[in-house]
Amino acid sequence: MQTYKMLIDGKWEDSTTGETFASHNPFIGKPWALIPKGNRDDAERAVEAAHRAFTSGPWPRLTASDRGHLLRKLGDLIAENAERLATIETTDNGKLINEMLFQLKYIPQWYYYFGGLADKIEGTVIPIDKPETFNFTRNEPLGVCVGITPWNSPLLLLAYKLAPALAAGNTFVAKPSEFTSASTLEFAKLVERAGFPAGVFNVVTGFGADVGETLTTHRHVAKIAFTGSEATGRKIGELAVRSFKKVTLELGGKSPHIVFADAEINNAVNGVISGIFAATGQTCIAGSRLLVERKIHDQFLEKVIALARTARMGDPLSTATQVGPVTTPPQLEKILGYIDIARAEGAECLLGGGRPSAPEFADGWFVEPTIFAGVRNDMRIAQEEVFGPVLSVIPFDTEEEAIQIANDTVYGLAAGFWTQDMRRILRVSSAIQAGTVWVNTYRTISYMSPLGGYKHSGIGRENGMASIQNYLQTKSVMISTADSVANPFIMR
Known part of the structure; x- marks a missing residue:
């Protein structure tokens, strides 16, 4: 000791x-x-x-x-x-x-x-x-x-x-x-x-x-x-x-991560995974609400799930590990509680949803990377900060609807979106109520760039x-x- x-x-x-x-x-x-x-x-x-x-x-x-x-x-x-x-x-x-x-x-x-x-x-x-x-x-x-x-x-x-x-x-x-x-x-x-x-x-x-x-x-x-x-x-x-x-x-934050249909899909998939499963979701800037344009929703979600399945859980001191444990027992119980809440609200768990069963994880405080589809923005899983590896997926039809959903929360720390349309980049980055807005990237920080939140x-x-x-x-x-x-x- x-x-x-x-x-x-x-x-x-x-x-x-x-x-x-x-x-x-x-x-x-x-x-x-x-x-x-x-x-x-x-x-x-x-x-x-x-x-x-x-x-x-x-x-x-x-x-x-x-x-x-x-x-x-x-x-x-x-x-x-x-x-x-x-x-x-x-x-x-x-x-x-x-x-x-x-x-x-x-x-x-x-x-x-x-x-x-x-x-x-x-x-x-x-x-x-x-x-x-x-x-x-x-x-x-x-x-x-x-x-x-x-x-x-x-x-x-x-x-x-x-x-x-x-x-x-x-x-x-x-x-x-x-x-x-x-x-x-x-x-x-x-x-x-x-x-x-x-x-x-x-x-x-x-x-x-x-x-x-x-x-x-x-x-x-x-x-x-x-x-x-x-x-x-x-x-x-x-x-x-x-x-x-x-x-x-x-x-806190409940950051929206928006993917428009014209996004470069593979880059956006990597960005979404980074936004929620890197750091085991234990970051206030986590992109925990994934908003996907409906015309690419199913295709995009399949790619996100496929990549998330490959995430290697294990010893955080190993350079091969991609998802480590959560930090505290109270946080572990909180995350598992929100997973139960999401199921009770009617969200569909497509990946994860609990503690890993492998014996090597028995002593550690691990939660599987978890993805819920069929989420409405008024659900608790979409409004409250989980602070763990839990992603809520919400479809949208128009740019205006995406902005409305993104801003419909008490939080405003960060947001991200993916598109190749420069006019949209200017419109959406202006309309989103968040202290940091990432475009075609996520979780980028610098000592030179101000960080802080809107609203709560x-x-x-x-x-x-x-x-x-x-x-x-x-x-x-x-x-x-x-x-x-x-x-x-x-x-x-």
Whole structure:
């Protein structure tokens, strides 16, 4: 059993109670690491440490270029340790080593990009309409920022938050999911090696009721960035607004994946499979609603099923595996529950529909790739986020109907569609209510491109130049050049 400690104020510590909890390997269903069970006191200590680091000590005295240098050095260390970190994440969350290694080799780009952006945060001089007044603005850091990350891609989704926060000059407290804390604690060792001052980056592990709520309500926390479920995001938003904290919330999705009759069929089939069965469907951008134009519906569905049947389930640490286990027992039960709901609603299960029967999967938390046809968009299986390898197939007749079905959900995180008609590309991409729309591709991400949701899928954007504004506040400075003070009883 690997045993971990938390990083608070530059020190590696157990929780104040000494309690731990086990992190399980989803492939074998057994514990592999012991994680400190942080509590309210630990969370408060971490915030106080981050507050001290923000207000005194070496961090606020660093130039923006100095901060950028530290971020780029951190990126180098991540690149050097990518394979080790990817193996830890796969062991902890059961996602494919191929995917985790791709992510870990790509994550350094966030720290390079925002490291380069750190000394390009500029204010403006305003040609104000007031005579004898010089007016300029400054973009200043917020203070202590909290990042609460989910279990599906811990370090990638931490990078979305941490890189712009530090580039802007803030300090940070990370709270990883209680299901997948190990990689964040390993990553914290690299932050220390990169030379960041004590207290600038802290990690507190534990559960939402103690650690998460304390971080969300602490008086010294200025900003919370959260990725996770709609229900938890709503609670965080409600708690944060009481003390006027800023929030970025990247929440659930029920993304439409539309295939028009003129699509390049084989490419679209590959895209659909990638959209739902890659990452075992455990991604908020999963293309879980497949909308297919009726004239090609049967032919296209046959091809999707045929390819899905070939997906190799197995050990996620094997590079030959294409579908791994789901990450947690509660998520396993949730997915199986939605499969039962879909059957009860009258959807037709054409593939999968349960746990695999082969003995090699008996101990792991596996669900077969599952496809339902005959789905109506008002069914729960089409409206609620399953977060697993379950695809709902819905036919449509016209472009207008496809758009109507696509937008008929409370979510709006992502969408995708396949067509060779350029006019349609422009029309449909404009009409779909989603923060990201992919055309003739799916699950493409970049540190340069903003990601976030419409409607219940969240607030704010991560990645790209615009995201750093979420970690800054604007100050207006007015300087009078007048020789004498005007009438003090009226506004100038």
